[in-house]
Amino acid sequence: MSDPVLTVAVVGHTNTGKTSLMRTLMRDAGFGEISDHPATTRHVEGAAVLANGRKVMALYDTPGLEDSIGLLEHLDGLASGRRADGIELVKQFLDSPQAESDFAQEAKALRQVLVSDVALYVIDARDRVLGKHRDELEILGRCATPIVPVLNFTAFDDAKVSLWREHLSRANMHAVAEFDTVVFDEVCEQRLYEKMRTLLDAHEATINSLIEDRRRQRAALIKASADLVSDLLIDAAAYAMFVLMGESSQAEAALERLRNDVCAREQRCVDQLLELHRFSSGDCDSEAIPIEDGKWGLDLFAPEALKQFGIKAGGGAATGAAIGFVVEMMTAGASLGALTAIGAAIGGVIGAGRSHGRRLMRRAQGETELRIDDATVRLLATRQIMLIRALLRRGHAAQQPLSMPQPRRWNLPKVSAPKLPLTLQQARNRLTWSRIASAGSARHRPFEPARQEALSSLAKRVGEIIQRPADAAIQFP
């Protein structure tokens, strides 16, 4: 367990996203300072990357190399008349007064490169390959430290990735990594570590343990997220409210309560997801499908919400103004009674499946079950899955609030509502599974093994959907 700690210097031209790369590799959105201005970082700041609680890598953020052309000229001036190899000249420069004045930033970065095992040279892939970049590479090349060029901002349309690759290979750098610090991609991160591994034999074990740790972390994160969503879905699907047929005011109040309870439960899930992914609620905001201040902008029961996610309201509920609910009755054709007062609005769906003794009894006493419909359950699922996918792809350097992907990219197939998965159909008949508690609903029991089983199998399903490729259709189930 005494693998040596890998020391890494993060260098590059000014404003290419060195601190962003640090943040993303550290999973810490609070490190350093990021802005769109040049020379935001003016000192060398270190951070330890831990795997399983153990320090495996020390990253050092450095000030940007701003005047490489001037510095190279200066270095060449030092060389004139004498024969000296690159690293000697660099050391000579670092001892000279210019290293404290004109080229202070560059000197700091170079000092750090000299004491590091490897340097990550961060490139804004949207830039053209300019003379100053060539000179930067030239200077770094003289430091006798392995260099891994990292192409940042590759997710932009005007990124010139192939151009950069071509140029870097001309400069004899073939282990180039692509890594967008704003749009996170775990595969890219792994490749970056692999590129570092190819250059650093001595640290192979360290890097392997880091890769393995990050992979495990991510798998755990996906599983935990799927668990949270499944928990929400079971709570929502099993939640039912009993209302007396004769009392219209009571029915209306129950409808309102049900609506509020389910919304509050969804909000809790969103909060938990944000906490789990280490994002604050301020990180979320968007024009398309907004999460604002950590809340969904569009009410769960707004008719547009279904449309936005390509879900067709199914069954009898589609006809009503009070969309998103179903009423379960004892027999077909029974009078809706006072419920019709809410609106001839609510469509009736005949309750099927196993009924428990208490439920039968309550029904026999003239009570009716009120609950959210299948389409709304599916909407709940789809929204959370979208959120998780967006969170998973969000780099910790992203400064703009989280925005959901544009609807057109979701590629939703327009099919009529499929059935809910078996586990949720099961939950429909187990009122005690719902942990949403409110007056008039069934009481939740602290632990039910069957609920646990259902949750596990549902979570597996949700986990698969979460991990579908970025452009795949998201349709629940």
Next chain:
Amino acid sequence: MSRRPEISPARGSGAPVVFADRLLTESVRALEQDGAAAIDEPQAEASAIESGGGFEQRLVARAGALTMAGELRASLRRVDRTAATVVAVLMLLALAAGAGAARAALADQPVNVFWALGGLLGIQTLLLFAWVVLMVNRPAGLMGVSLGGVALALGRRLAGRWHKGAVNAAAIHATAGVFSRGPIGRWTVGSISHGLWGAFNAACLLLIVLMLSAQHYRFVWETTILSADTYTHLTQTLAWAPGKLGFPTPSPQQIADSEGALAPDTTEATRHAWSGLLVGSLVIYGMAPRFLLLGLCLYRLRRAKSRWRLDTSQPGYLRLQARLMPPSASLGIVDDDRAARSMPPATVMSTSAPSAQRDVGPPAVLGLEIGTPPATWPPPVDAVSWNDLGFVDDRNDRRRVLDELEASTTQPQIMVIVTALTTTPDRGISAFVKQVQIAAGCLVGLLLTGGQALRVRGEAQQLRSRVEDWRALAAGAGVPDQRVVEVDLDHLTQTSLVKLADLVGAPPQSPAPRRVEAAFDLILDHYRHWPASPTVKEQAQLHRAIGALYRAEHDAWRTFLRAPVDLTGDVAAPLRAGAQRVTSLLPPRLRVDARWMACGALAGALGCVAAATLLSPVAIAGLPMWTAIGAAVATATRAVKSVDTEAADGETTDSAVRGNALRAAALFALLLELQGRDEVAITRILDQVIAEDAAIDVDALDAARRWLDDVRHRLDLALAKEAPL
């Protein structure tokens, strides 16, 4: 039963984590999950971090250090006692049942041996096989139907009844969760099942031995359809194992003697032999397997408990990971910013005293790190012939330009350095600007191009801060603010041309008169004569008429729309580009509105048509581009239309077409009127002019007039806020 967890009160850090600690951690998770809120105790987290080790160990340490821990431990003990009580009660019931079964088996005289054995061993043997099958197959959920499973469920319910409150509920949740799932659940259920059956058999055996000791029983076997041989074989097979263990067993003769109710009372030896078989079978086939399996289950349960690890991927645990086991830690600032303090103040060049004894020549221009030359190079200014110094990229270029400037016999009237806004200003550039200033010995102006490229990348905010950065660089290099201008050479507008002329000191041009009122009148006039749903051609006529009003600036707005000179050949691409050009100018809030995107695209595409047909009047009706316009509009709206095509499709009513045509024409007129301003200004003004009136129905002529009046009014207000051209 070894279900009692040994709860260690307080563990020193580094002590091995035992089952009870993990159970406590599980109950903390249950409490946080079911309870109102997560427990936030920094001191517990601190002690967890201090304890070190893996994530699980830290979770356990945190749970142990919580102030709740004592209460939870007590509650866990209560739950455990309840479970023990339930098992004890069931044990008593099993003993009673065993005694009852024994009484029933020996109730009749004479005792039918096989009937009695079947009664005592039959069902439990079947259940034993069922258990084995369950253990091999492990079907989910069926565990609950076994005797042990029922006991667990009963214990859970009773515990829930007896111990109320959130803490107790959490303890029950955790205990039940642990003991009813996975290997622990399997072996717990097995232990209880076998324990109960073992008790049943023990009681049964004891009573039978007692009854056999104290009473006289006659043993027979009977059959109606089977042969006597079958019974002889059966008896001998059954008796084999008890016989090996030393139980007396009946010989073939004794078996034969005991057939039927009619058989005479047998000898003592025969009775002993049959008693031996009965007791031996109970021991071998009833009690022994149960006790052996009980031992196995208890052993495996113990092992399962010591092997059990927390599932740290549970959301309740994983959310703590960032705090208990962060993925990174700051190492602090290693190299303090010493230099910043000792940095010499930026030397400001004196611009008022050019070192000039040379004659003043034409203005010079160079492109610094702008790569591909802009569409218009050198920047077009009326009556100015540039001294073009070319493009500067690397060290050699810099040297060349400086040499050229120094060697020149004339001093440029002004030295314009063109840089791209996509470039971040840096000290290298700053140094070069200073050098150029010295070498040229004249005023230096900074021309920032490529604003549109940066705008496409991000938001307006970024552009503004980038311009400020460049101004800061210019100030550092001694270039005054008024000689830093933002002119996108790829998208030259009237304003930018004015700015350019201003920079190089060329005479300014007079601003063009206002024609938007005339344009709006034209729109209303056409609107009045349009049918319910105007065709694209009719709309194109209107656009050309509006374009004609701005004939003087035709070149400028044609370039602005990037319209083709004529409409022959492939027109789809230029029309789409024109559509895109206009939609990209819309403020962000309208860019998510399918209707306005459609209007913008329509205005752009029809504007291109107008631009191309204005000077060389062709019969618009004869042009083959109508599908291209439809495609351009569709492309633009697809971005917003989402999955919900029904809403947009449903909007192709006549009034919607008329309304969109009106909006598009108004937009086009506004764009032409605003020519001469840069894109940011145009977007800014449009944002103020187009109100949140997407829902207003402009179908009726009056409503259309009111809407246009409103737009014009807002335009006046917006223009008043803008700086004069």
